Amino acid sequence: MKKNMNRRDFMKVSGGAAAAVAGASIYTGSALAGAKGRVVVVGGGLGGATCAKYIKRADSSIDVTIIEPNKTYFTGFTSNLTISGMVTMEQLGHTYEGLTAMGIKVVHAAATEIGDSSVKTSDGGSYDFDRCVVAPGVDFKFVEGHSEEIANKSVTHAYKSGAQMSLLGEQIRGMKKGGTVVLAAPRNPFRCPPGPYERTAQIAAYLKVNNPTAKIIVLDPKDKFSKFGLFKEAWKIHYGYGTDNSMINWIKGAEGGALEEVDASTNTAIASIEEFKGDVLNVIPDMKAGHVAHANGLVKGDWCPVDLQTFESSLRKNIHVIGDSSAAKGLPKSGYAAASEAKVTAAAIVAAMNGNAAPVPAYTNTCYSVVAPNDAFSVAAVYQLAADKHKVMKVAGGLTPSGDKRNAAHREREVQYALSWYENITTDAFSDGKKLPL
Amino acid sequence: MKVTKLALAIIGGCAISMSASAGGKVDKSVSNMTGADATMLSNTCAGCHGTDGASSGPAIPSLGGMSALYITDMMNGYKSGDIKSTIMGRIAPGYSEDEIDAMANYFAGTEQHRTPQAFDKAKAAKGMKLHDKYCEKCHSESGTLAEDDSGILAGQPTPYLHYSMEDFANGDRSMPKKMKKKVKKLNKKEGSAGMEAILNYYASQK
Incomplete structure (x- = not known):
């Protein structure tokens, strides 16, 4: 710990000195002599962390800095499992000590301005780079009445994990008997x-065990979806x-599932045909x-065009965009794909x-969905x-079998594999060891 | 059988080139970039199997330090469908013979990993004796020797070993003749407690 502090302090000082030499891309006459170059990673989520680690692993002489406002990163993937209690939010939190121990600098501030050779942060810092990797995740296009x-406070999106996901869980656990959850996709x-x-x-x-007469209405602007x-x-x-006794009522786009407005004061989702008042609205x-x-x-448009071999922006030189923000034609916006893009x-x-x-390049994606305590695919x-x-091409793959080929024993295994997937993909990114209980 | 595959592995190791290769689905992709190097290919496995194949568990096996021949055999088994699986049967067909050899050799060159996990001390002690009697001949040096080209058992996640034994038992994966004999003998003499003890022993290995 002490050693890390010293290293961090040292890095901070040398980083500051470097900032004074504007635009300089090669250090000489310092402890960083021989550094081949500097990379600043904007965003320390799964994609950003994985990219920083894999640069350092491949060439420790490259100077790598992550700029990330949060000291703990809560994964979005697997956070749905906090609702039924299969995992806790605390188990989904990841910190950066493992990466700093590898010699990666981590600055907890928000990146504001990305110039041609430096990134400015909200706290007045400036970090020079030869290459910048931008991994900011997603932002939302709120409908009227939502923000x-x-x-x-109330109508969560809970799509960035952390506090809102915990709030959604509390709302569901606290819901009255026979209440209604309205979820808009x-x-x-x-x-x-x-x-x-x-x-x-x-x-x-969760409801099946604890509130079996409750209902879930899913409003969807689409007529079909993943898996x-x-x-x-x-x-x-x-x-x-x-x-007739279904707990779930999925209303597709063609049947009025498209959400148009939210009335947070009454917890009401106003969709294209009807209004839906929920005891919990997500x-x-x-x-x-x-x-x-x-x-x-x-x-x-809404996303970042990139060269699919390097993920360098098509719009700006020496700046790469990875993860959910990139327009990576052929790859899904999944955690695994973000890590694959990062590598x-x-x-x-x-x-x-x-x-x-x-x-x-070589890329893969694997993505588990846990739908019951004993069923994942x-x-x-x-x-x-x-x-x-022009595109990343799928050469193999597919879904867990269903219907006649559904294998209940394999589904139970996939629950265990889903948890293993979680451990390994997060450890691969953050080097922070085991989180979930065995 | 083994000699042939080993020969292929050697040829493959020398010829990781731009070949689009034989092998099913990959053939359709002659217009794709191929020839990714071993590190690039192997890094795609890490999200599930851990960095350099060191799995944190609780169920996905570690690949680190395994014999290249063993990994190649497994991947080919998944690819052909001879070995039934939840997910690897969907992934393995994405790789050519050269690519599988490249990945197998990469992981053969990484360190073995023992996944930290719970175990029962008394069962582990019994399991050690049973391992020596029934398993050691092929899974040598307490299930740690890669060069015997059998799977590394020491420190593998227990659920994975348990699933593997289930697969062997129900024919989703075929047992080598010698193993069949030994497992039968073990079950006859010790009942299901025998295998349980052995799995506790592997879980106990550090």
Whole structure:
């Protein structure tokens, strides 16, 4: 600990000195002599942390700084499981000591201005870079009557984990007997495409035991969604979906599922045909690239166009955008894909700083949805980059079998694998060891 | 069988090139960039199997320090469908023979990992004796030796070993002849407590 403090303090000093030499990209005559270059990573979520770590792993002489306002990062993925109590929010929190121990600097401030060779922060800091990696996650496009302030207090989105997710859990646990949860899902594309539907199942798992006459209304602007058949089957098997006694009522876009407005004072979702008053109202807004990307000329439409081999922005040189904010054609906006983009980007940056061409990339995605204490399913894919780089191409993959091929024993295994996936993907990013109980 | 695969592994190791390779679905992708290096390919596994194949558990196995031949055999088994699985059967077909060899050799060169986990001391002590009697011949040096080309058992997550034994028992994965004989003998003599003791022993290994 003491050692880390010393290192951090030292880094801070040398970072400050470097800032004075504006635009200088190579250090000489300091302890950092021989550093091949500097990388500033904006955003220490899963993508940003993974990228920083994999740059450092590949070439420890590269100077890597993460700029992230939060001291603890709560993962969005797996946070739905806090509702049924399978995991706790505390278990989903990750800190940065493991990365600082590797020699990565972590600055807890908000990045504001990304220049051509330095990043400015809200606390007046300035951090020089040769390459910048921007991983800001998503921002929301709130409907009328909804906002971050309201979401913090009553009508949650709970789509950035942490406090709002805890609040949503409290609201559901405190709901009156036979009450109604109204959940509004977003339009494509959005972070974690199975998220709203896993959340529906996790709410149902809690209610089935603790409040069995309660109902869940899912408002959806779409007519189908990720893992569509698997979710509908699971809702049916576990929660009576499709019967008169179904706990879940999914209202698709064609039947008036599109949310238009929120009345937070009455907990009412105003959809295209009807209004739905909930005892608990959870509204997941449509999404766009994170604010810092918009503020710094990295966005075209709602997302950030990139070169799919290096994730360098198509709009600005030496700045790479990874994770949910990138318009990575062919890849889903999932945690695993963000980590995969992070590793491809890390390899490209390390190659560039060593005078080599960007390597041939390889990407994968695996994503588990836990729909009952003994039932999880997954989607997996292996990808290659199209030779003309227009799209990331799926070369193999698929879904957990359903219907006649549904295997109950394998579903139980997938619950255990989902928890293992969580441990390993977060340890791979943050080097912070085990979190979930065995 | 083993000699042939080993030969292929050696050839593959020398020829990680731009080949789009034989092998099912990958063939469709002749217009894709191929030839990613071993590190690039292996890093894609880490999200599930841990950094350099060191799994935190509770169920996904560690790949670190395994024999390349063993990993290649497993991947080919998943790819062909000979070994039934929850997810690997969907992932393995995405890789050519060269790519599988590259990844297998990468993980063979990383450190073995023992996943920290709970175990019963008395059962582990009994399990150690049973391991020596029934398993040691192939899973040598207390289930830690990669060079015997059997899976590394020491410190693997217990649920994974348990699932593997289930798969062997119900035919989702075929047992080598010798193993079949030994497992049968173990079950006859010790009942299900025997295997349980052995799994506790592997869980106890640090």
